[in-house]
Structure formats: structure tokens, C-alpha cells
Amino acid sequence: MRREDLASLVLFLTVAEERSFTRAAVRLGLSQSALSHAMRRLETKLGLRLLTRTTRSVAPTEAGERLIETLRPALDAIDGRIAALTELREKPAGTVRITTPEQPARSILWPALDRLAAAYPDVCVELDLDASLTDIVAGRFDAGVRLGERLERDMIAVPIGPRLRMATVAAPDYLARHGAPATPHDLSRHACINRRMPNGSLYVWEYEKDGRVLNVKVEGRIVVNDVDLILTAARAGHGLAHVVEDRVLTPVADGSLVRLLADWCAPFDGYHLYYPSRRQPSAAFALVLEALRYRDPFA
Missing domain, CATH: 3.40.190.10 (Periplasmic binding protein-like II)
Structure with missing residues (x-):
């Protein structure tokens, strides 16, 4: 295979990884049209359809997937050898x-x-x-x-980093109005600030005590995907929040938030x-x- 064909294989792998000619072109520093022409030339030379193109996305065909499985280990090995040269x-x-x-x-x-x-x-x-x-x-x-x-x-x-713990917290005025939960089972009677995870699901609040694991699906009128905003809502008295402990050390120390259910929050990796x-x-x-x-x- 000629050197220009090797370059075309690298371009193909980038398009397959990005699933987009636009993003791949930006990553490679090429025009989108030049990249598209290069892919068509490669497919013509191999006599195979490597990419399925739609108006919204690009995906590898079965032949393309097989080529990717061959290319990735080979290119990773080359990258590793080149990187090792920096040790000189x-x-x-x-x-x-x-x-x-x-x-x-x-x-x-x-x-x-x-x-x-x-x-x-x-x-x-x-x-x-x-x-x-x-x-x-x-x-x-x-x-x-x-x-x-x-x-x-x-x-x-x-x-x-060190082992971590979760922390359930609420504002003093919320607790004055609604009381504090004694166990995670009491969360069903409280407004809780939900977190939307990157995969679209709602975070399930996790607890553990004396080897007993308890996962709680909480309810509340506020759902966000940002921890800072969750804590802002908690400080404003809109409900309970459940976040990594180191995010609430300062507000707990200054009294703007109160730590709850600490004995149910076991350390984890x-x-x-x-x-x-x-x-x-x-x-x-x-x-x-x-x-x-x-x-x-x-x-």
C-alpha cells in the first residue's frame, strides 16, 4: 500500500471516531470537502463501502468496523513508539x-x-x-x-485522590419547616433536589450502614444536572441535596447547610x-x- 493510502486510513479512522465529517475535518485541520473526497477515493480503491452517510450522521459499515478493528491497535502501537522517542x-x-x-x-x-x-x-x-x-x-x-x-x-x-463520602444536606430554614429525616426511609416525605445524570437517568441516592446498602429514588420538583446549582437550590431552602462530601464542607462549616444522615454515608473508593x-x-x-x-x- 502506498504512503498516501496510509494517510487515507488515518483520515477514515478519524471520521469513524467522530461520526461526523464536520468534526473530523476540524480535528484534522482539513476542509470538509477534501476529507469527503479522500474517503470516496479510499472506498473506490478498496472496492468497499466503509461509511454510511446520512444528513445527520456518519457511521461505519460492517466492512468499516472490521477495518477499524485492524487499524486501532496498529496506530496505537505506532503512537507509543513515537512517544517513546521523547525519552531520548x-x-x-x-x-x-x-x-x-x-x-x-x-x-x-x-x-x-x-x-x-x-x-x-x-x-x-x-x-x-x-x-x-x-x-x-x-x-x-x-x-x-x-x-x-x-x-x-x-x-x-x-x-x-482519597476515599470519598456522600453528604445529605439541607438549609436550616427548610429543616425548621419540615423537620429532619432520621433514616433514608424518611426521604419519601421530603422535597429532594434531583440530579440528571449524563446518560439521562436520575441519580439514585446511595446509603450504607453496618453493611446494609440502601438505594433511594427520591422525589422533588427541581431537577438539574449541575452540582453547583443543586447546592444553590438547597441553600435557598427548596429541599434536600445529596452530593460528594467535599462540595459541602464550607457551607456546612458556615451554617448555611446542615449535614444529615451522616451515619448512613459510608466511605467509597x-x-x-x-x-x-x-x-x-x-x-x-x-x-x-x-x-x-x-x-x-x-x-
Whole structure:
């Protein structure tokens, strides 16, 4: 196969990953028409239909899916070898792409990367803030951030933060009007501020005490998909909220929110950086990994 054909295969994989000629063209720095022509030339040369095009989306055909299965491991291996060449330099260099929810990006990743940036000017870190369960291989990310309980088995996972707890909170004036729940079973009698998850479902409030797990589907008139807005609504007295503990330390300390059901909120595994087990880490990735690795101050 000629070199220009290899380039066309890379273009095809990008279109298949983005499911859009427009997004793929932006990512590749090409015009949409040039990209479309390149795909038609590739399909003509192979004698196969690789992409199904509609007015709204692009999807790989069965032949396209088979080609993707061949291309991804090969291109990942090439990327790994090229990245390894940076180890020959005096200092690590290269780009590390990480997909992460907003909360750990702000509280864990950014403080570490802020320190790293000054010491290693040739290392570029791209953070893609996304709360959904992104496929890091398909998205060509070097790593992702998830809670320990949501990790996939074929991934290497490194803890980057402490164990966490959830916290149920409410404003003092709400509690003065409605009283406080004694157990999670009492939540059915309270207005609760629901959270819409990235997959469209409503978050089920999770509790545990003495090994007994209790998941509660709460009811309320307010539903949002942003934790800051949930806490704003809670402080305004619209109902109970259930969020990660570190988001309410300040409002609980200043009295604008009151902690409830603390004995039902057991610790759970915190955030981990995860990446494919077959990946050969580059010097830049190894540097970022060590900067983020959690070290228990009490160990």
C-alpha cells in the first residue's frame, strides 16, 4: 500500500471516531470537502463501502468496523513508539490527553498540573471535561478519570485522590419547616433536589450502614444536572441535596447547610486515573501519572 493510502486510513479512522465529517475535518485541520473526497477515493480503491452517510450522521459499515478493528491497535502501537522517542530528549515532551468529570479536574488534576507546567514546559496536557463514561480508546485519550467502583477490568487504575463520602444536606430554614429525616426511609416525605445524570437517568441516592446498602429514588420538583446549582437550590431552602462530601464542607462549616444522615454515608473508593493495560507509557505520560498519584498522608 502506498504512503498516501496510509494517510487515507488515518483520515477514515478519524471520521469513524467522530461520526461526523464536520468534526473530523476540524480535528484534522482539513476542509470538509477534501476529507469527503479522500474517503470516496479510499472506498473506490478498496472496492468497499466503509461509511454510511446520512444528513445527520456518519457511521461505519460492517466492512468499516472490521477495518477499524485492524487499524486501532496498529496506530496505537505506532503512537507509543513515537512517544517513546521523547525519552531520548533531556526533558519529557509531548501531549497527554485526559477525559475527566469537572469535579476531579478542578480539585485534583488542576493543582497537580499547575505545579507540573512550570517545571516541564515541553509537556502539554489536554483535559476534556466530560462526565459521561467515555471510551478512551475510541476517543484516542491517553487516560481517563473515574470513581474506583466504575473502572473497567482491562484497565490499569491508579488512585489520584482519597476515599470519598456522600453528604445529605439541607438549609436550616427548610429543616425548621419540615423537620429532619432520621433514616433514608424518611426521604419519601421530603422535597429532594434531583440530579440528571449524563446518560439521562436520575441519580439514585446511595446509603450504607453496618453493611446494609440502601438505594433511594427520591422525589422533588427541581431537577438539574449541575452540582453547583443543586447546592444553590438547597441553600435557598427548596429541599434536600445529596452530593460528594467535599462540595459541602464550607457551607456546612458556615451554617448555611446542615449535614444529615451522616451515619448512613459510608466511605467509597475515590477517583482513579485509568489507561489501557497494553499501553506503553511515554515519558510525558509517566510524569503526569506520578504527579497525580495519590499518597495517603497518614500511611
